[in-house]
Amino acid sequence: MSFPYSTEKQVALTAVRRACALTSSVFNKLVRNETLTKDDKSPVTVGDYSAQAVVNTVLSRAFPADPIVGEEDANELRQKSGEALKHRIVELANEALTADLGIGEMAEWGLGPGQERTPEELMDAIDHGSDPGGPLGRRWTLDPIDGTKGFLRGEQYAVCLALMVDGEVVLGVIGCPNLPVNNAEPDGQKGCIFVAVKGQGAEQTALSGANPTPLTIPAVTPGTLNFLESVEAAHSDLEFNNRVSELLNITRAPKRMDSQAKYCCLARGDGSVYLRMPTRAGYKEKIWDHAPGFVLVRECGGIITDSRGQPLDFGLGRTLGENYGVIAAGKDVHADVLAAVQKAQAEEKEKSKA
Ligand SMILES: Nc1ncnc2c1ncn2[C@@H]1O[C@H](COP(=O)(O)O)[C@@H](O)[C@H]1OP(=O)(O)O
Ligand SMILES: [Mg+2]
Ligand SMILES: [Mg+2]
Ligand SMILES: [Mg+2]
Numbered sequence: 001m002s003f004p005y006s007t008e009k010q011v012a013l014t015a016v017r018r019a020c021a022l023t024s025s026v027f028n029k030l031v032r033n034e035t036l037t038k039d040d041k042s043p044v045t046v047g048d049y050s051a052q053a054v055v056n057t058v059l060s061r062a063f064p065a066d067p068i069v070g071e072e073d074a075n076e077l078r079q080k081s082g083e084a085l086k087h088r089i090v091e092l093a094n095e096a097l098t099a100d101l102g103i104g105e106m107a108e109w110g111l112g113p114g115q116e117r118t119p120e121e122l123m124d125a126i127d128h129g130s131d132p133g134g135p136l137g138r139r140w141t142l143d144p145i146d147g148t149k150g151f152l153r154g155e156q157y158a159v160c161l162a163l164m165v166d167g168e169v170v171l172g173v174i175g176c177p178n179l180p181v182n183n184a185e186p187d188g189q190k191g192c193i194f195v196a197v198k199g200q201g202a203e204q205t206a207l208s209g210a211n212p213t214p215l216t217i218p219a220v221t222p223g224t225l226n227f228l229e230s231v232e233a234a235h236s237d238l239e240f241n242n243r244v245s246e247l248l249n250i251t252r253a254p255k256r257m258d259s260q261a262k263y264c265c266l267a268r269g270d271g272s273v274y275l276r277m278p279t280r281a282g283y284k285e286k287i288w289d290h291a292p293g294f295v296l297v298r299e300c301g302g303i304i305t306d307s308r309g310q311p312l313d314f315g316l317g318r319t320l321g322e323n324y325g326v327i328a329a330g331k332d333v334h335a336d337v338l339a340a341v342q343k344a345q346a347e348e349k350e351k352s353k354a
Contacts, residue, residue, distance in 0.1 A: 005163070005171050005197050008063070012161050012173040013195060014105050015058040019051040019159045020175040020191070020207055022096040023145060026050070027154065034088065035152070036076055043148050046085065048072055049126060050092035051144035051159060056125040057097060057117065059140055061110035066163075069141040069318055070129020071288050078123060090119045103210075133287060135167045135315035143260075143288035149232055150258025154178070158259040162291035167315020170198040172292030176261045181206045183270040194264045196292075196299035202267060217300045217330040218269040225333065226252035228262040228271035237277040240344060244275060247340040263293030266328055267300040273337050277307060277325040284319035290326060303334035307341050 026047040034046045052072045059068060077086060094116045101112045110117075117125070131139055143160040151157035156178055163171040174194045181189045181204075191207035194215070203212035227245055230236040241254065255271045265271045274293075278285075291314055297304045305311060307325030314320070329337050 003197070003200055005200075008163055008171055009173075009195060009197055010104050011058060011062040011109060012163070012171060013193065014102075014109065014111070015055040016159045016161050016173045016175040016193060017102075017207060018058070018096045018099070018111070019054050019144060020177045020193070021099070022054060022092055023047045023051055023151065023157070023159065024177045024191075025095075026092060027151065030152075034085065036085075038076065043152060044072060044076075045145070045148065045151070046088050046092060047151065048145045048148060049074070049077060050089045050096070052129055052142060053089065053093040053117075053122045053125045054096045055142050055144060055159075055161060056128045057093070057122070058109050058111065060125065060128055061108065062106075063138075063140075065138075067131035067137075067139045068129045069131045069133045069139060069287060070126070071143050071286065072126055073130055074123045074126040077126070086119060086123075090117075090122050093117070093122050093125075133315075133317040138163065138165050140164070141288040141291045141314075143286075146289060147257075147259025147261070153258075155231070156257040156259050156261040158261050158264070160260050160288060160292045162288075162295065164287075164291060164314050167313065168198070169291045169295040169314055172196045172295040174260050174264055174292045174296065175207065176259075176264055177207060179261050179264065183265070183268065192264070194267060194292075194296055196296040198295060198299070200299070202296050202299040204264070204268060215267045215296075215300050217267060217297075217302045220272050220330055220333055224252065225250050225272045227254035228265055228274045229254050229256055230262075230276065231256045231258050234279060236275075237279050240277045240348075241275050243344045243347070244337070244340045247343055248336060260289070260293045263296050263328065266302065266330075267296050272329060272333055274326065274328040275337065275341070277341075284321065285323065285326065286319055287314050287317075290314075290320065293328070297328045302328060302330050304328040305334070305338065307338075307345070309338050 147157035196202035
């Protein structure tokens with residue numbers, strides 16, 4: 001008997017593994033003119049574009065009817081960039097797609113020797129991520145490089161893919177090429193992939209290997225609580241985290257890292273609370289920045305809500321809509337963090353009145 005979503009899990013793992021191999025090799029060869037600045041001033045590299053082309057190609061071959069909500073689109077590439085940049089993206093994507101088939105990989109997913117795509121097919125594959133999202137039906141959401149700033153610094157980033165059915169996240173895969181396989185050995189082997197399927201639990205595997213390890217968020221011993229938070233001060237309100245930390249009498253320093261690697265670290269107990277509050281009114285979190293992390297945390301026994309304790313709603317479109325902030329933690333910790341967040345918010349409100 002096969003479990004629900006077993007084919008989807010295999011396809012998603014394959015696509016994310018191939019994209020991780022691509023981004024790792026791109027990092028070592030990245031040159032200055034291979035990064036563009038998007039209209040929102042955030043960076044995007046040949047790695048982001050080619051990883052989206054690879055994952056979308058695999059998904060649209062394996063599941064032709066499924067729409068994809070992907071972070072990137074090829075507009076700027078088609079309009080602003082020169083032929084050299086486009087050529088590089090095509091070369092990288094084709095290298096990743098045509099590598100020899102590994103265990104569990106199928107040629108009918110568009111993979112293996114001889115499966116090169118034309119530049120136009122790959123630009124179209126990138127644009128296949130333009131679905132607007134919504135409450136009904138099946139759809140994937142993809143962040144080809146989450147934490148592009150971490151990627152550019154040679155630090156943490158993640159390739160993030162999730163499947164949603166009727167607005168509910170049922171499968172999440174997060175590939176972290178720079179994350180140590182074992183937190184206790186920071187200089188040891190790096191590169192891991194995390195997968196969670198709704199109702200079936202979660203596991204971690206080394207990117208290079210087999211033998212998945214099941215994951216559960218460990219219970220927190222008093223006095224050992226610590227936060228997981230962004231590196232970039234523009235991405236989340238680190239001052240606010242500091243105040244919440246004081247209210248909870250936390251003495252351990254926060255663990256700062258880019259991307260959904262934070263959810264992975266929470267899932268295996270490298271940190272105890274992921275708190276992310278917006279730095280400016282009006283910022284709406286994107287579904288691809290949280291969907292795989294959401295199902296991972298839930299399947300590891302954790303709780304994830306917004307700052308008002310409301311569930312995250314993935315069925316509203318490309319963003320989390322009215323959700324404000326994100327709190328993810330083990331089930332023995334979440335209620336205390338939520339209370340402290342609300343107290344810190346009340347203090348801020350008082351201060352702004354004074
Ligand atoms: N102004 C912003 N506020 C919040 N998140 C942002 C902002 N600009 C970019 N991001 C996204 O925040 C996430 C990174 O958060 P963190 O700093 O915690 O890793 C990324 O998804 C990043 O996009 P991207 O996927 O392009 O890197
Ligand atoms: Mg980006
Ligand atoms: Mg991204
Ligand atoms: Mg992102």
